[in-house]
Amino acid sequence: MSIRAMLPQEAAEKAIRKEQLFILDVRNAADFADWRIEGKRFQHLNIPYFDLIDGVEEILTQLPEEEEILVVCAKEGSSIMIAEMLAEQGRKAAYLKGGMKAWSEHLVPLKLGDLMDGGELYQFVRIGKGCLSYLVVSGNEAALIDATRMTEAYTDFAAQLNVSIKHVLDTHLHADHISGGRKIAEATGARYWLPAKDAKEAAFQYEPLEDGSELLLGSSVIRIEALHSPGHTAGSTSIVIDGQYLLTGDILFIDSIGRPDLAGHAEDWAGDLRETLYSKYKELSGELVVLPAHFMIMDELNADGTVAKKLGELYERNHGLSIRNEEEFRMLVTKSLPPQPNAYREIRQTNMGILMPDAEQQREMEIGPNRCAVRS
Structure with missing residues (x-):
């Protein structure tokens, strides 16, 4: 299963329209607690990237099975890797293009x-x-x-x-x-x-x-x-x-x-x-x-x-x-x-x-x- 890049514009539209979105944020816990992507119906799971380097199998039960999962990191690179791991496990995954830096500037x-x-x-x-x-x-x-x-x-x-x-x-x-x-x-x-x-x-x-x-x-x-x-x-x-x-x-x-x-x-x-x-x-x-x-x-x-x-x-x-x-x-x-x-x-x-x-x-x-x- 392939992954796709979600542009900040699409995520913003989902937030404005109060649509549902599941976000796996792979930044460290302090950065996530300080600032994250907000949406009325957005759900979040914060697991730091370094805890997922060896695989995502242990967190699959915490993730939706049918719904698309948006993986987010600071700049993009780490989220691509984790999204690819999720796709290999048969999950529908996307990553935020440009990461939180792009989200901040949209x-x-x-x-x-x-x-x-x-x-x-x-x-x-x-x-x-x-x-x-x-x-x-x-x-x-x-x-x-x-x-x-x-x-x-x-x-x-x-x-x-x-x-x-x-x-x-x-x-x-x-x-x-x-x-x-x-x-x-x-x-x-x-x-x-x-x-x-x-x-x-x-x-x-x-x-x-x-x-x-x-x-x-x-x-x-x-x-x-x-x-x-x-x-x-x-x-x-x-x-x-x-x-x-x-x-x-x-x-x-x-x-x-x-x-x-x-x-x-x-x-x-x-x-x-x-x-x-x-x-x-x-x-x-x-x-x-x-x-x-x-x-x-x-x-x-x-x-x-x-x-x-x-x-x-x-x-x-x-x-x-x-x-x-x-x-x-x-x-x-x-x-x-x-x-x-x-x-x-x-x-x-x-x-x-x-x-x-x-x-x-x-x-x-x-x-x-x-x-x-x-x-x-």
């Missing part, structure tokens, strides 16, 4: 909706890392927000739509992934926007994204308005698009809120975070659709794979928005925090233009799950 573009004057809004879901980025289209022009380092996914998609990227924005200085914003701006001639309070040490030129900044895009005049909303970083800036959508960066997520500690200012920024969530956002319309820069768990995805909920609904359901006691809130966002993102200091320096790692170093820096949120 982007799924999804249409969120039409804008009032004829424009369109798209969300790019980086399903293996939890990153979300956005393309706003109006006429033959586009604006890109919170782009990841996989720049070709955006430029190729813009080319398919026959639009030119005129503006590239980052809602804040990212600490868990490397931004592709400057690279795309340089390649397309677009203007690159970054909150000035996050860019004091930046080694490059940029347009300051400030409270009240307005960008008019394309023939249908889509209004993109900036709203300073500190707390995750000093410069964190939300973006209101066309009076319909609220891009919250890493301040507010669907099932959690942003963490204030990734620049070493947790105590100072906790008050800013509360002010943003409990005062500034409270003044906005509850009908605004919240579009965060990350998601934490697969349950946050809608049926179509998008990540979006109305602001009013989040004030009813998101625990981070219902803590009346200020001291309890401060304890939550400064003390009860998950581990910090891998290499977050180096990622911040890369996004400031201070470090210039090569492509493989960038991949290694980003390995692991998204950890931008406070989990209540």
Whole structure:
């Protein structure tokens, strides 16, 4: 029986459609516990590769007999060998093409909706890392927000739509992934926007994204308005698009809120975070659709794979928005925090233009799950 390569795209589609998938993950136990392929109906078995070198016979009773088994490792090589062993035992086996590194980099573009004057809004879901980025289209022009380092996914998609990227924005200085914003701006001639309070040490030129900044895009005049909303970083800036959508960066997520500690200012920024969530956002319309820069768990995805909920609904359901006691809130966002993102200091320096790692170093820096949120 032969094996086949399953592309990250197919695995992502299975996750979005909530299909069943059995995964044999042959990475070591610590790596598996830290980060794995998530899906509502995905089943996992973690057996390290070195425990299977002499054969897979002893684990066959733990595997489905008829269902396809997807073997996963870090880069691909080990999973091919184990998948071949399973095939020799008569099992239907596949391996994940490119391994977890490819899974981490895969982007799924999804249409969120039409804008009032004829424009369109798209969300790019980086399903293996939890990153979300956005393309706003109006006429033959586009604006890109919170782009990841996989720049070709955006430029190729813009080319398919026959639009030119005129503006590239980052809602804040990212600490868990490397931004592709400057690279795309340089390649397309677009203007690159970054909150000035996050860019004091930046080694490059940029347009300051400030409270009240307005960008008019394309023939249908889509209004993109900036709203300073500190707390995750000093410069964190939300973006209101066309009076319909609220891009919250890493301040507010669907099932959690942003963490204030990734620049070493947790105590100072906790008050800013509360002010943003409990005062500034409270003044906005509850009908605004919240579009965060990350998601934490697969349950946050809608049926179509998008990540979006109305602001009013989040004030009813998101625990981070219902803590009346200020001291309890401060304890939550400064003390009860998950581990910090891998290499977050180096990622911040890369996004400031201070470090210039090569492509493989960038991949290694980003390995692991998204950890931008406070989990209540």
